Amino acid sequence: DIQMTQSPSSLSASVGDRVTITCRASQSISNSLNWYQQKPGKAPNLLIYAATSLQSGVPSRFSGSGSGTDFTLTISSLQPEDFAAYYCQQSYSTPRTFGHGTTVEIK
Amino acid sequence: EVQLVQSGAEVKKPGESLKISCKGSGYSFTTYWIGWVRQMPGKGLEWMGIVYPGDSDTRYSPSFQGQVTISADESINTAYLQWSSLKASDTAMYYCARQGTIAAAGSSFDYWGQGTLVTVSS
Numbered sequence: 001d002i003q004m005t006q007s008p009s010s011l012s013a014s015v016g017d018r019v020t021i022t023c024r025a026s027q028s029i030s031n032s033l034n035w036y037q038q039k040p041g042k043a044p045n046l047l048i049y050a051a052t053s054l055q056s057g058v059p060s061r062f063s064g065s066g067s068g069t070d071f072t073l074t075i076s077s078l079q080p081e082d083f084a085a086y087y088c089q090q091s092y093s094t095p096r097t098f099g100h101g102t103t104v105e106i107k
Numbered sequence: 108e109v110q111l112v113q114s115g116a117e118v119k120k121p122g123e124s125l126k127i128s129c130k131g132s133g134y135s136f137t138t139y140w141i142g143w144v145r146q147m148p149g150k151g152l153e154w155m156g157i158v159y160p161g162d163s164d165t166r167y168s169p170s171f172q173g174q175v176t177i178s179a180d181e182s183i184n185t186a187y188l189q190w191s192s193l194k195a196s197d198t199a200m201y202y203c204a205r206q207g208t209i210a211a212a213g214s215s216f217d218y219w220g221q222g223t224l225v226t227v228s229s
Contacts, residue, residue, distance in 0.1 A: 001169065034215035036152075043202055043219040044144075044152065050213030087152050091206075091214040094157070095168035096142075101151040 002026050002090050006099035012107040019075040021102045023088035026069075032092035033071045035064055038101075039084045047086075048073065078104070109133040111141075111203055111220035118226045119193050126189035127223045129203030136184040137161040140206035142216060143177060143188045147199045157206060158186055193227045200224050 003026035013019050023033065031051040036044040046055045048064035051071055061076045075082055083106055088099040114128040129141060142157040156167040160179035167177070179186040186203055201223050204216035211217075 032213065034213060036216075038152075043222055044204075044216070045219070046212070046215050046217050049207070049215040049217070053213065055212075055217070085151075089152075089154070089215065094166045095170070096154045096157075096214075098144075098152040098154060 001095055002029060002093060002097055004088055004090055004097050004099040006086075006088055006102050008102060009100065010103040010105060012105045013078050014107045015078055015080055017078045017107075019078050019082075019104060021073045021086055021088075021104075023066075023071045023073070023099050024069055025071075025090055025092075028068045029090045029092035031067045032090055033064070033066065034089045034091055035062075035073045036087045036089065037082075037084050038087065044087065049091075075104075109205065109218045111205060111218055113201075113203060113220040113223045116224040116226070118228070120229055121193055121195055121227055123193050123227075124189070124191050125193055125225065126187050127201060127225065129186045129188075129220050131184045131186070131205065134205070137181045139208075141179065141186040142204050142206055143175075143186075144202045144204060144216070145171075145199045146202065146222075155188070155201075160184075160186065193225075195227050195229075197225060198227050 005024045033051045035048040038044040140157045143155040145153040155171045156177045158165045158179045160181045203220040205218040207217035
């Protein structure tokens, strides 16, 4: 199985901050990397697919980068509704493993 | 509009069997993989497996192989996740999700059900 390592596991930030979350795969996965946002009590929501493609309806302050083994999710200017958990997932091979998640909290 | 609607919350005793469902609408159900994801209380997302309703091809995570059965009935646009003998450690929220195409969604889970909470307690 491909292991996905996210960092940090949690972070505190203020509204307006630039936030970066990283995800590392245990082997090369090309650009087969997706990012999801999950708010408490809700199902996850797709933000970014294929490492850099913004899902329809997702605000442009979210962006993704990377290829191979190292990937980044960036929120350019954190908004109140962005406080949530974020997960990466590889879709290169089955099982399509998730990272352990990053919780973005209010500072 | 694509929708995945899951069956309601369940409370079961250890050793009992259970089958939960996920009904798709608003798209061609037989041509997209449907996956199941476990989220234990306060924990992260775990990929369990996927089924292709068109031919019932199924793939499991090694962590869940033999522990659950994933299936689909294309005649009623419904996917299932079932257990033959529940354990307390199966207590979790279970989500179904549609796996989008490589071209349109990078094989990500682009639509999700609302989740089914399964509680196993004596």
